[in-house]
Amino acid sequence: MTEIAKGLEGVLFTESKLTFINGSEGILTHLGIPIQEWAEKSTFEELSCALLAGKLPSAAELAKFDAALRANREVPAELLKEISGFPPHANPMQMLRTAISALGLYDPQSEDTSEAARSAISIRLIAQFATVIAAVARVRSRQEIVAPRADLTHAANFLYMLSGKEPTSEQARLFDIALVLHVDHGMNASTFTAIATASTLSDMYSCVVSAIGALKGPLHGGANEAVMDMLDEVGTPDKAADFITKKLDNKEKIMGVGHRVYKNFDPRSRVLRDYAEHVASKEGKSNYYQILETIEKIVVDRMGSRGIYPNVDFYSGTVYADLGISKEFFTPIFALARVGGWCASVIEYTRDNRLLRPDAVYTGATDQHYVELKDRQ
Ligand SMILES: CC(=O)SCCNC(=O)CCNC(=O)[C@H](O)C(C)(C)COP(=O)(O)OP(=O)(O)OC[C@H]1O[C@@H](n2cnc3c(N)ncnc32)[C@H](O)[C@@H]1OP(=O)(O)O
Ligand SMILES: O=C([O-])CC(=O)C(=O)O
DSSP: OOOOOGGGTTOOOOOOSSEEEETTTTEEEETTEEHHHHHHHOOHHHHHHHHHHTSOOOHHHHHHHHHHHHHTOOOOHHHHHHHHTSOTTSOHHHHHHHHHHHHHHTOTTTTOOSHHHHHHHHHHHHHHHHHHHHHHHHHHTTOOOOOOOTTSOHHHHHHHHHHSSOOOHHHHHHHHHHHHHHSOOTTOHHHHHHHHHHTTTOOHHHHHHHHHHHHTSTTTTTHHHHHHHHHHHHOSGGGHHHHHHHHHHTTOOOTTBOOSSOSSOOHHHHHHHHHHHHHHHHHOOOHHHHHHHHHHHHHHHHHGGGTOOBOHHHHHHHHHHHTTOOGGGHHHHHHHHHHHHHHHHHHHHHTTOOOOOOOOOOOSOOSOOOOOGGGOO
């Protein structure tokens, strides 16, 4: 019988030098460097630059990349006008997808699929995702759009555009670490989608727009918002154990746990948990943090032997909530970070491109003939 790799599980379709994951041991590296070191020592700018270049940048290379990001933060005024006209109740990921699609219309280089053009567009996309997401947030809350500032880091500038207030250096650093943790993750569904689009030799904006659509779903990037919905449904820490036990007894899926590749702790969730714990030790444990602690313990006790552990989406929301960000923006923030990984993966794949075109085992009808409409039941 023909074997079908449902969900393409375990299928190797390309080579990559960017990200390595050992799911059974909970190891994640970018360019061979552990994610914990990137989180502790690096920045979103540096990791994005490194993935795009395929190597750690020199100080001069990083300064040039950072300057290019800062210089490209502004988006066309026409686009801001379009975003201001979006229905303010619309889903922010739909707004992001539509706005990035429109952004491509204003980029004279958008149809150029050479590596040099793809790299230049990547810098603009990384810089302008922040401006677009913050603009979407301001429009949804019926506030004036805040223009970007070139004197702030990528993380600080985004938080500034979101709230209109400059964040403290601790807030900016915490957010930067969250971005670093989300930049890339091998052949996840949204990166694979970006690559599938790129494999037809389509343009960079089309690749990234299709990836936004894939990230949006609750089985992928949308899980971070779904975790927060779950925490809001639980309400108070004393109700967490009962709530999760019932869900597990009913074989319902728990958001923010389980992973196609990790059959152990997702190392990113450990880093995020440590930061959430750090905030909790300074400011007292929030309800959210206490509920997650209880859920984690019960899930690991009952599901750990089946390889089901918290993933990156489990704790990220508490970190964003501590920064005053509302849950509708958790998935757009995932996109804000992941755009770097999407661009780097598209560039790497298209260097040795082959059209992606898998197949399905046909199980439909055979030996049929067309029946005229008037003769059908
Ligand atoms: C950034 C990211 O994209 S990380 C992932 C974010 N997504 C989530 O957090 C959503 C919740 N998690 C899930 O739905 C899954 O774990 C996935 C889709 C992410 C990956 O899992 P897959 O490898 O596709 O496993 P699949 O969904 O087939 O489940 C396998 C078994 O584990 C169980 N399982 C998997 N995840 C969960 C979960 N979150 N809660 C409860 N049970 C689970 C399934 O019910 C299934 O059990 P069964 O064999 O008794 O039917
Ligand atoms: O790798 C995956 O399948 C999902 C994931 O954790 C990510 O994209 O960060």
